[in-house]
Amino acid sequence: MPKTSGTSLPDSGSADPNRWKALVFIALAQLMVVLDATIVNIALPTAQQDLGISDGNRQWVITAYALAFGGLLLFGGRIADLWGRRRTFIVGLIGFAAASALGGAATGEAMMLGARGLQGAFGALLAPAALSLLAVMFTDAKERAKAFGIYGAIAGGGGAVGLILGGFLTEYLNWRWTFYVNIPFAIVAAVGAYLVIREPESARNRSSLDIPGVVLSTLGLVALVYGFTRAEHSGWTDGLTVGVFVASVVLLAAFVITEAKVKAPLLPLRVLTERNRGGVYLSLGLAVIAMFGLFLFLTFYLQIVRGYSPVKTGFAFMPMIVGMIVGSTQIGTRLMTRVPPRMLMAPGFLAAAAGMLMLTQLDLNSSYAGLIMPAQLLLGLGMGTAFMPAMSLATYGVDPADSGVASAMVNTSQQVGGAIGTALLNTIAASATTSYISDRAAGAADPKLLELQGMVHGFTSAIWWAVGILVISAGIAFALITSGRPDTRPAGGSADGAEDEIRIPVVAH
Structure with a gap:
């Protein structure tokens, strides 16, 4: 048996023979939650027309989910700690399925917005419970690396999967299936969780709310x-x-x-202020700003500028998904027990920045195979490599009774990052587009062509900002995250709290 150094959690979770089966159902639930953030985007124009939703209110179909999900995450994480993660996980799945059925059957604006709010609320129960179950069930260094590699790939690539699935369902079936598709996901995951997940009793939190x-x-x-x-x-x-x-x-x-x-x-400040976890939350949140901006701009570029169908647009994101899977399950998993987390996170964010930098060269006739595909592949490899150790480190070494709320902070940083990314980068792009068109409108021979050129100019201007944000993420990861050194306490570790010493075990061969 290999020897390990560093603080580890109790190994009761590692003794559970069903933990790998449990991972399948946890990953399925996480995929459902992540893809639901983007799957409705492609279906929204059709749903708006069918339900008579006004242009002024259509953004609430997205916003209602984001507000409920982002606002209730910390509460959902602590409920998982207090009530039990397995129970919270199953209730979240059942509630999410019911809310999805309500959304699919919506007959008007109010019913749709209510369903989206309920989806967000039950997602806020489900997401922290899923990540914290992994945290308390996988405590061996090598097993934890594999489990979080799979989870990190899903967390990073689920949004792109949502674009593919949303495009397929909208084009070939009906927008309502972007909601109904959640029901089989949730039922399978809930039944599986009930049968195979056994949460360590020592991980329960018995304090008051x-x-x-x-x-x-x-x-x-x-x-x-x-x-x-x-x-x-x-x-x-x-x-x-x-x-x-x-x-x-x-x-x-x-x-x-x-x-x-x-x-x-609700949120013990030691969870937030320990420098390694703080570094993860901050760098991950910034990286998500760049990612959400890319999803938005590349979707518009492919559909409006290049004339791709919803399905073709979805499949155009496949290189990013493949890159994330390879980066997370192969590069990250293989190196996590050999190098400190920052040596995966910082280079990963820089590789993603390099992929994003390639996309600043977009023009009206950019080659998909020559530019967009390799840029996405590099971006996916970098983000997958960085996401995997980030997800693990964000919960590693936390007192098991606080793992739910620590997991919620990971989701909160991503949710807030997504909201900032969509708003900030979209504002930058719109401003650059307006300036470009106004400067050239007088001598334009083809106003439609000028409009498209202005749109692409706006996208590339905002993508430059995304490049800078990813470089900052890499700098934060390298500067703040100091865990993972054999026989060395990380700076900022607590002198008397084992939960604050979060060195990743390093395998000695």
Whole structure:
């Protein structure tokens, strides 16, 4: 048997003979939640027409899900700690299936928006429970690397899978199937979880629920996500947008003060302030800003500029999915027990930045095979390699009783990053497009061609910002994440708390 160094969790999870079967159902549930963030995007124009949703309200089909999911994640994570992750996981799956059935059967705007809000709420129960189950069930270094490699590939590539599936279902069946497709996913995962998942009893948290923390965090996160969503279409200087951001800052500051004082906090600050986990949350959130921007711009480029169908657009994202799977399950998994996490995360983000840099060369006639495909492959390889150790490190070494809320912070950083990415990069692109067209409108022979050229110019201008954001992510990962050194405590580790010492075990051959 190999020897390991560093702090590890109790090995009760590793003794569970069903843990690999459990991983199948956990991964299936995670795929459902992640792809649902993008699968509805492609179906939205058709659904809007069928249900009579106004142009002013159509964004709420996306926003209702984002607000409920982002706002309730910390609450969902702590519920998993208190109530049991297996139970929370199953309830989340059943609720998500019911909400999806409601969305598929929607007869009007109110029913659709209500269904999307419910999907987000049950997703906020489901996602932290899924990640925290992995954290408490896989504690051996090599097994943990494999499990989180699979999970990281799904977490990173699920959005692109949603584009493929959404395009296929919308084009060949009906937009309602973008909701109904969740039901078999959820049922299979729930039955499987009930039969095979056995959560270690030592991982339960028996403390009381921090109600003030729940209220403040939920309202603060909802305000933050809504602020970025509103800024995208109403502008950053809009009075209500500014007011929402101010309210978010006040609420989240009050939340932090409350968590520092209460006996059983919703989010123990040690989970957030330990430098390695803090580095993961920050670098991952920034990287997701770049990723969401790319999904948005490349989808518009392929459909509007190049005239791709929804299905062809979805399949055009396949190189990114393949890259993420290879980066996460092959590169990340093989190297995680051999090198410190930052030596995977920082180069991974830089490789993704290089792929993004290639896309700054887009023009009206860019070759898919010569530019878009290799750029996506490099981007996917980099993100897959970085996501895998990030997902593992974000929960590694946390007190098992806090693994649910630590998992929720991973999802929260991604959700907030997605909201920022969509709003910020879209604003940059729109501004650059407007400036480009206005500067050339007087002498334009073909206004339609100028409009397309302006659109592409806006996309590439925003992609330059995404490149810079990924480089910053790499710098943060390299500077803050110091875990993984054999026989060395990470800087910032607690002197008296085993849960704060989060060195990844390094296998000695």
